[in-house]
Amino acid sequence: EAGVAQSPRYKIIEKRQSVAFWCNPISGHATLYWYQQILGQGPKLLIQFQNNGVVDDSQLPKDRFSAERLKGVDSTLKIQPAKLEDSAVYLCASSLRGNEQFFGPGTRLTVL
Amino acid sequence: QKEVEQDPGPLSVPEGAIVSLNCTYSNSAFQYFMWYRQYSRKGPELLMYTYSSGNKEDGRFTAQVDKSSKYISLFIRDSQPSDSATYLCASDSGGYQKVTFGIGTKLQVIP
Numbered sequence: 361e362a363g364v365a366q367s368p369r370y371k372i373i374e375k376r377q378s379v380a381f382w383c384n385p386i387s388g389h390a391t392l393y394w395y396q397q398i399l400g401q402g403p404k405l406l407i408q409f410q411n412n413g414v415v416d417d418s419q420l421p422k423d424r425f426s427a428e429r430l431k432g433v434d435s436t437l438k439i440q441p442a443k444l445e446d447s448a449v450y451l452c453a454s455s456l457r458g459n460e461q462f463f464g465p466g467t468r469l470t471v472l
Numbered sequence: 473q474k475e476v477e478q479d480p481g482p483l484s485v486p487e488g489a490i491v492s493l494n495c496t497y498s499n500s501a502f503q504y505f506m507w508y509r510q511y512s513r514k515g516p517e518l519l520m521y522t523y524s525s526g527n528k529e530d531g532r533f534t535a536q537v538d539k540s541s542k543y544i545s546l547f548i549r550d551s552q553p554s555d556s557a558t559y560l561c562a563s564d565s566g567g568y569q570k571v572t573f574g575i576g577t578k579l580q581v582i583p
Binding site for chain 2 (some may be wrong): 364391400401402403404405408410415416418451453459460461462463464465466468
């Protein structure tokens with residue numbers, strides 16, 4: 361079974377630029393999550409999709425972050441404009457049953 | 473107060489030692505408790521998953537939950553250098569509620 365795929369693996373941008381991350385979940389997993397993991401911290405949920413509907417986006421900074429999950433499969437997370445404090449690893453996860461989440465390798469973002 | 477508290481370590485032990493990793497939580501609604509292992513530059517990987525209080529064993533790993541004291545533990549027997557990683561505890565209240573993670577404990581097993 362293929363795991364959760366994410367791209368790119370690394371991205372370096374300057375502040376105020378925009379960036380987008382892509383995630384392809386495990387086939388058949390209806391729930392998809394985006395997390396932000398700052399160095400030395402645990403993952404923080406940004407947004408959770410159930411199929412293509414949003415379940416929880418309470419911690420998503422909506423003035424600069426956006427996410428979509430078209431057709432209930434792939435998802436993209438966008439930051440526009442980026443700030444220095446957005447430097448982090450962005451993790452995508454998917455699940456069939458809510459508690460057992462499978463994570464992708466993450467995208468490491470550096471904002472200069 | 474964070475909902476899930478975890479000592480960041482680092483924790484260094486010799487190969488073969490029994491490792492005890494611990495978390496506390498504050499949300500009484502939490503019913504599900506997970507341990508994830510995260511190797512450097514990788515995504516977290518689910519190790520153990522338990523519901524409510526009690527013990528669960530899987531090979532060298534034992535997860536323990538005491539809801540009366542809001543205490544979560546992971547024991548690793550006969551620790552190996554390959555166990556060197558960051559261990560994240562996590563909890564949620566079920567359904568499709570948000571999973572809350574601790575900050576992770578970095579473990580190093582020295583050969």
